[in-house]
Amino acid sequence: MIHSTFHKFTFLLMALVISINVSGKKRINNDFSQKNNPINFSQVKIDDNFWLPRLKTHAAVTLPACIDQCENKTQRIKNFAIAAGMEQGTFKGFVYDDSDLYKMIEGASYSLMNNANPELERNLDSIIAKIAAAQRPDGYLMTYFELGDLTQRWTNMDKHEMYCCGHLIEAGIAFYNATGKRSLLDVAIKYANHIDQTFGPGKRIWVPGHEEIELALVKLYRVTDDERYLRLSHWLLEQRGHNNGTWNQADRDYYQDLVPVKDLKKISGHAVRSMYLFTGMADYSSTTKDTTYIRALDRLWDNVIHAKMYITGGIGSSRENEGFSEDYDLPNEEAYCETCASVGMVFWNQRMNMLKGDGKYVDILERSMYNGALAGISLSGDRFFYVNPLESKGDHHRKAWYGTACCPSQISRFLPSIGSYIYATSPDKTVWINLYIGSETKIKLENNLIALKQETKYPWNGEVTIYIKPEQTQKFNFKLRVPEWCKKYTVAVNGKVIHAKVNLQYLLISRKWKKGDKITFNMDMPVEVIAADSRVKADVGKRAIQRGPLVYCMEQVDNPDIDHAELNASTTFNIQEEKNLLGSVVTINARTGNKTYQFIPYYAWDNRQPGKMKVWVDYK
Numbered sequence: 001m002i003h004s005t006f007h008k009f010t011f012l013l014m015a016l017v018i019s020i021n022v023s024g025k026k027r028i029n030n031d032f033s034q035k036n037n038p039i040n041f042s043q044v045k046i047d048d049n050f051w052l053p054r055l056k057t058h059a060a061v062t063l064p065a066c067i068d069q070c071e072n073k074t075q076r077i078k079n080f081a082i083a084a085g086m087e088q089g090t091f092k093g094f095v096y097d098d099s100d101l102y103k104m105i106e107g108a109s110y111s112l113m114n115n116a117n118p119e120l121e122r123n124l125d126s127i128i129a130k131i132a133a134a135q136r137p138d139g140y141l142m143t144y145f146e147l148g149d150l151t152q153r154w155t156n157m158d159k160h161e162m163y164c165c166g167h168l169i170e171a172g173i174a175f176y177n178a179t180g181k182r183s184l185l186d187v188a189i190k191y192a193n194h195i196d197q198t199f200g201p202g203k204r205i206w207v208p209g210h211e212e213i214e215l216a217l218v219k220l221y222r223v224t225d226d227e228r229y230l231r232l233s234h235w236l237l238e239q240r241g242h243n244n245g246t247w248n249q250a251d252r253d254y255y256q257d258l259v260p261v262k263d264l265k266k267i268s269g270h271a272v273r274s275m276y277l278f279t280g281m282a283d284y285s286s287t288t289k290d291t292t293y294i295r296a297l298d299r300l301w302d303n304v305i306h307a308k309m310y311i312t313g314g315i316g317s318s319r320e321n322e323g324f325s326e327d328y329d330l331p332n333e334e335a336y337c338e339t340c341a342s343v344g345m346v347f348w349n350q351r352m353n354m355l356k357g358d359g360k361y362v363d364i365l366e367r368s369m370y371n372g373a374l375a376g377i378s379l380s381g382d383r384f385f386y387v388n389p390l391e392s393k394g395d396h397h398r399k400a401w402y403g404t405a406c407c408p409s410q411i412s413r414f415l416p417s418i419g420s421y422i423y424a425t426s427p428d429k430t431v432w433i434n435l436y437i438g439s440e441t442k443i444k445l446e447n448n449l450i451a452l453k454q455e456t457k458y459p460w461n462g463e464v465t466i467y468i469k470p471e472q473t474q475k476f477n478f479k480l481r482v483p484e485w486c487k488k489y490t491v492a493v494n495g496k497v498i499h500a501k502v503n504l505q506y507l508l509i510s511r512k513w514k515k516g517d518k519i520t521f522n523m524d525m526p527v528e529v530i531a532a533d534s535r536v537k538a539d540v541g542k543r544a545i546q547r548g549p550l551v552y553c554m555e556q557v558d559n560p561d562i563d564h565a566e567l568n569a570s571t572t573f574n575i576q577e578e579k580n581l582l583g584s585v586v587t588i589n590a591r592t593g594n595k596t597y598q599f600i601p602y603y604a605w606d607n608r609q610p611g612k613m614k615v616w617v618d619y620k
Contacts, residue, residue, distance in 0.1 A: 034286045035357030036426045038350065039441055041419030042113040042177070048438025050459065051418060053583065054381075058107075058415045059115050061381035066104045066412045067123065069401045076101045077127055079143035084133030091147035096160040096210075098143055100409040101127070102167035105184065107413035109174035114416070121179060128175070128184045135187055139194030141168070154198065157246045158209030158255075162236075165191050166213035166276075169220050174413075176223070185223075192220060196232050207245040208236060209255055211273050214280030215347075218287055234284055237261055237277075237293075254321055264296045267304045271316030271323040271336075272406075274300075275344025282351035294355070301352060303327075305364060311530060311544050311615065312375070312551050312602055313368030314388050316341045328535040332391035332616055339385055339407040342372030343414045350421055353434070357426075359481040359505025362434045365421060366483070370459060370549045374603040377411045379583045384408040385606075390615040394556065397606055423452070430477040432506070436464045436521075448472050450513075459548045460577070460586045462486065462523030473514040479506040480521055485548060488524040493517065523548075527573040527588055532616070542616040543567050545588055545599050547575070552588055552599035556611030559597050566618040567592055582607055 046052055070076040075092040080101075082089045108124055111117070135141040142161050145153040154161065165188070172188030175181060195213075199206045208214075217233035220226075241260035245252060252258045254269040256277050267274055278300060281293040307327035309315050314337030318325045322338055345368040353361035376385045383398035386407045401408060422439055424432035429445050436458040443450045451469040458464065466478075482489065482505050491500055491507055494517055500507040509519065525548045532539035545552040556562045571592045578587050581600075588599040597617075605613050 033289065034354055036354055036424035036430075036432050038354065038420050039423040039425065039443060041110070041417050043441055044419035044422055045114070045440045046419055046437060047440065048456065048458075049584070050457075051437055055114075055416060057379075057381035058412070059111050059117070062377065062412055062415070063104075063108050063111060063120070065382040065400070066107070066408060069405065069408070070101050070104055071127075073401065074405075077130065079147060080127075080130040080134040083143045083146040084130055086130060086133065091144055093144075094404060095144045096164060096404075096406075098141075098164045099160065099167040099212075100405045101131075102164070102171040103406075103409035103413045106167070106171040106174040107409070107416060109171070109178040110413060110416035112178040114419075124175065125181075125183070128187075132183060132187050135190060139190040139192075141165075141187065141191050154204070154206075156209075157207050160210050162195065162206070162208040162213040163210040165195060166216035169213070169216035170413075173219055173223055188220070189224070192217065192229060192232075196228050200232060200235050205239065205244045206236070207239045207255070207257060209245075209247070210270075211256070211276040211280060215276060215283050218280065218283040221287070230284070230287065233280065234288075237281060237284060240277075254323070262292050262296050265299050265303070266327075267300050267308060268324050270321060271338060271341035272344055274323070275315075275341055275348050279344070279347045279351055282348065282355060286351065286355055297352065297355075301361075309364075310335060310337060310372070310390060311367075311532075311546070312337065312342075312371035312388065312390065313345055313364060314342055314372040314390075315345060319387075328533060328537070330532075330536050331538045332614070333389055333393070335387075335389045335391075337372060337388040337390075339373060339376030339388060340410045342368045342376070342388070343410050346373060346414070346421070354424070357504060357506075359434075360484065362421075362481055363484045363505070366435060366549045367551075369418070369421070371551045371602050373411070373414065375605070376407055377415070379604065379607045384411060390553075390602075392606075392613040394610050394612045397610065422454075428477065429475075430479055432479045432481075433466065434481050436462075445474070445476055448474050448476075450476075459550050462489070462521075462525040462548060464521040464523070466519040466521070468513050468517040468519070469515045470513055473512060475510070475512040478509045478519065480509070480519070481506055483523065483549065485528065485546065486523040486525075490520075490522045492520045495520070527575065529567065529571075531619075539616050541619060543619040544616050545573075545590070547586070547588060551602045551615060553602045553605050553613055553615045554597060554599055554617065555605055555608070555613050557608050558600070561595070562612050562614065565595075565597050565614075566620050568620045 076097050079091055081087040105124060108120060112121060142164055168191060169188040172185035176185040198204055214233045214236050217229040221229040240257050245255060245257045247255060256269050256274055261281060278297060281297060285293050308324055310330055316323045316336050316338055317330050319336045322336060346365050349361040349365040372388060375388050378398050383400055384407055385398050386402050389396060422435045422437050423441055425443055431443055436456050438454055438456050440453045449471045453467040456464040482502060490497055500509050528546045530544045530546050554562055559565055571590050574589045576587050578585055582604040585601055585604060590597045
């Protein structure tokens, strides 16, 4: 369960979803239809005081830091130049290092969509030219093998060849959408075609050791309308669970290869790999209207949420396998909770919301985004967590980079895309408000263009105002998500309180809307004291503090007596806006007897002097 008493709780859709099967013939399945389509972040302008500063820091600090690491401090870019014959040298780095460069390009491309930067674009052009020149005539592209023993390519399923291709595809699509240039997209298509010509029915068998290409191929299909990529994605999903992997029987669990994916019942193995797998299954389902994987996805979601997820939305408690252990095994100081896995939870839960139209999935998306994922980057934007524990003795700190740098590059592509998770639409003339983030967008419903502006100080308080300006007066619907943590709220249209129907955690407001209309949604945001499930041994006799979507923690810098801190039934809580602390936060002061403890948002810890930290506090 979620590491608390509570139960409930696209990336880019580049083209219209159509209904086909892998043979290319049209198929209709009346039992299944995608419930909503997200509005792409390139059509959303974020202008609030919480996310906008982070996006500015991302563009000004995070991207340059990642580019500098790839260009000057490591050999990620040089490996391509050497493979292209532009420079001399030998391969340096890990087998999967190409993927970090691709993710950095993806994040830079997303930034370009909302922040024109000719110098950055020229730099990307130069990098992409080296990547293209390194590609072999048959389409193969992986510097580890090109600069090593090329005869060993496609001999080891855990050497990340398809994983790297997946990230190349995503980067190629992103750069194309940002600039209109096909330079990297054509490289990605050529590599995908090489894989399609090499593997598949009647060709070679392959089970990707690290999933990612499955979801990327669906994206490539949506961009190119070439059904080969959708068929290949499905074929790769179907290879799992048939003992086709080159790993030992004992390792099949780690690779999500124990049973066919449609038969999966419990989440296991490597956390990031599983997130990409489930996202790929959901993407295939939404694109083809094939229901084969839906029940498995439901079972897996229930298992991870109710038995294997931390209160921060972090997953993967075990350092040994960077993933899952047994149910309710959720240690705090030893928690692994890879940043990439929390971002993966955002990806997967958005897809589940698209498929089901249930707000509980956005609850998890939001929890993972504001806590598990956001903690992965410093407030300065240039230091990163790979591992996100819920307790520290003062010796766990962010770093400028990692040998395995998947998490910095993951954050660099995630942050500029957060606008994709705010709004969605559905064919029944409905606008969905999933996240409360100050922003503006224009949404097309039939022949009507609707301008929306959302004003809020979320996540610090629950007051949200939505201004509606349709070109034509028209009847349509709004669905406003009621977060699981919100037990009391009011909603008003043009100042008049209404009582709207709630279904699957969405308030439904249906009326004829005109220019100048506004919705005021006011959610009570009290401090909550959370108890873990009694089966979580690490948290017996402890409590955690949460307010709205934010999980809080104690740091030693604020609480010298942190080792003896305790809460009880008589503890009182006061919130305090601290504009000069940690980039402006709301703190929680907990008074127990004659002692007062200060709590800060979990995402903001380890941004000051070193010291102990804890989320779960003794409760007497």
